[in-house]
Amino acid sequence: MLSRRLVTGRLPQAAFRYTYPRAFSQVRPLQAEAQLDDPLQNGNYPNPPRVKRQFRDPHADWWDKQERRNFGEPVHEDNDILAVFSPEQYTHVTPKKAFLSIGTFVAVFLGLCGVVSLYYPDKPSAPRTFPGGLEKELGGPSAVSARKPGEDSW
Secondary structure, eight states, rough: OHHHHHHOOOOHHOOOHHHSSTTTTTTOOOOHHHHOOOOTTTTOOOOOOOOOOOSSSSOOOOOOOOBBBBBBBBOOHHEEEEEEOOOOOOSSSSSHHHHHHHHHHHHHHHHHHHHHHSSSOOOOOOOOOOOOGGHHHTSSSOOOOOOOOOOOOO
């Protein structure tokens, strides 16, 4: 095939065809780039307001009832964050009320721990004593012996 182009002299024509872009190529002319006036650089796609779909009316007549969208409605560029199945925003408690609730829980818990530590008995029963302090059973005279009868210290 290459030899035919060399003989007929069509090699320069074929090379010229592949070096310059065609009319339907992806290369934009410089005039088209100058006409774009889009600071967000999303190709003049209409960017709807940032409203979480969780806060849209769930009983309205939506085309897509699960995502609360209508047909042909433009999708926000942060759709993955604003969709219904994204992490839910809890708006039923204000931050002030939440910190008050957490502080109340911590204060009550620590107060209960203090009361229990004041009234908790030191020993659940009378200390057990062993004859001879179990010197032989625990390993001889150098071992720590158990309590002997008559010892009052714990």
